[in-house]
Amino acid sequence: MDAKTNIALELIDLEPELEDFRQAVVEGLSSSPQKTLPCKFFYDATGSALFDEICDLDEYYPTRTEINILRDCVSELGTLIGDNRLLVEYGSGSSVKIRILLDQLPLAAYMPIDISREHLQQSAQRIAEDYPELAVLPVCADYSQLTDLPVYQKNPGLRKVGFFPGSSIGNFTPEEAQHFLQNVARQLQPGDGFIVGVDLKKDPEILHAAYNDAKGVTAAFNLNLLSRINQELDAEIDPTAFNHEAAYNDSHGRVEMHLVSKTDQQIRLGDDQFELATDESIHTENSHKYDVDEFQQLADAAGLKPVKVWTDENHWFSIHYLER
Ligand SMILES: C[S@@+](CC[C@H](N)C(=O)[O-])C[C@H]1O[C@@H](n2cnc3c(N)ncnc32)[C@H](O)[C@@H]1O
Numbered sequence: 610m611d612a613k614t615n616i617a618l619e620l621i622d623l624e625p626e627l628e629d630f631r632q633a634v635v636e637g638l639s640s641s642p643q644k645t646l647p648c649k650f651f652y653d654a655t656g657s658a659l660f661d662e663i664c665d666l667d668e669y670y671p672t673r674t675e676i677n678i679l680r681d682c683v684s685e686l687g688t689l690i691g692d693n694r695l696l697v698e699y700g701s702g703s704s705v706k707i708r709i710l711l712d713q714l715p716l717a718a719y720m721p722i723d724i725s726r727e728h729l730q731q732s733a734q735r736i737a738e739d740y741p742e743l744a745v746l747p748v749c750a751d752y753s754q755l756t757d758l759p760v761y762q763k764n765p766g767l768r769k770v771g772f773f774p775g776s777s778i779g780n781f782t783p784e785e786a787q788h789f790l791q792n793v794a795r796q797l798q799p800g801d802g803f804i805v806g807v808d809l810k811k812d813p814e815i816l817h818a819a820y821n822d823a824k825g826v827t828a829a830f831n832l833n834l835l836s837r838i839n840q841e842l843d844a845e846i847d848p849t850a851f852n853h854e855a856a857y858n859d860s861h862g863r864v865e866m867h868l869v870s871k872t873d874q875q876i877r878l879g880d881d882q883f884e885l886a887t888d889e890s891i892h893t894e895n896s897h898k899y900d901v902d903e904f905q906q907l908a909d910a911a912g913l914k915p916v917k918v919w920t921d922e923n924h925w926f927s928i929h930y931l932e933r
Contacts, residue, residue, distance in 0.1 A: 828853035
């Protein structure tokens with residue numbers, strides 16, 4: 610056996626209970642006039658794998674654009690961050706982007722936080738194998754509910770830097786984003802940094818293509834939420850009775866994803882029944898887009914001071930370095 614495969618990682622498991630998932634689904638399907646489902650539940654093992662496929666799509670510009678910006682700014686980031694830090698990544702997924710930082714910067718420890726347990730474990734394992742000097746501390750948790758970060762017992766005083774790529778901040782409404790950033794600020798010490806990737810406002814046609822890819826991977830990702838509910842919550846929902854819909858909502862500055870009922874139908878979840886009329890939708894995700902100034906004001910108001918921002922030449926995506 611390869612010596613690299615021997616590293617045993619201990620997962621800190623704060624995963625939301627199945628009951629929380631059921632309650633969120635019942636609440637979302639009961640809400641009127643707009644039914645909703647929280648996007649954090651997209652990510653079971655299938656959803657995480659589908660998201661990785663989305664990242665490789667031609668139409669999905671955010672991933673490659675953010676990676677290119679990161680490559681260009683990594684040495685400046687290194688100077689801002691300082692040496693010997695614990696890097697906390699919120700929503701680490703496949704832990705791909707972090708490798709750009711790990712390859713160049715002398716980080717001491719890495720705490721990937723993700724709600725998708727199996728995917729997190731596999732990604733963290735690969736990082737531990739590829740970076741044997743790095744302490745890897747995976748945490749399965751809902752970052753929107755996490756008030757305190759778990760303590761790194763071997764070095765509780767290690768200074769931190771936060772990392773939140775992928776424009777996942779856009780899944781929050783601006784009010785929720787502000788609340789999340791205030792929480793992050795509390796998890797950091799004065800002087801600690803926070804690196805956040807934020808998708809920028811742009812031509813709605815580019816956005817439309819990114820969320821309505823020709824291969825239908827984003828549609829499969831959206832519809833998988835219904836399959837997950839069937840599998841985990843004793844539900845009877847026919848995913849083929851729904852269409853994927855994603856459109857830019859100009860007044861809110863966000864792409865909204867919906868699942869639209871093709872017919873009048875009843876869906877069952879345990880003992881609960883929900884009625885959907887033809888064309889009625891379930892709102893499953895928001896992806897808010899920001900101007901650079903707009904985001905900086907939001908961060909500043911949350912107690913994270915904008916220090917530096919990098920964008921690509923098209924001004925499609927931005928990476929912000931904020932300081933507590
Ligand atoms: C849009 S993907 C981004 C993945 C990766 N950071 C990137 O930039 O490519 C969102 C990731 O965050 C995780 N996630 C979504 N909502 C979460 C939550 N509330 N708490 C923890 N993880 C969450 C998902 O499982 C997924 O891995």
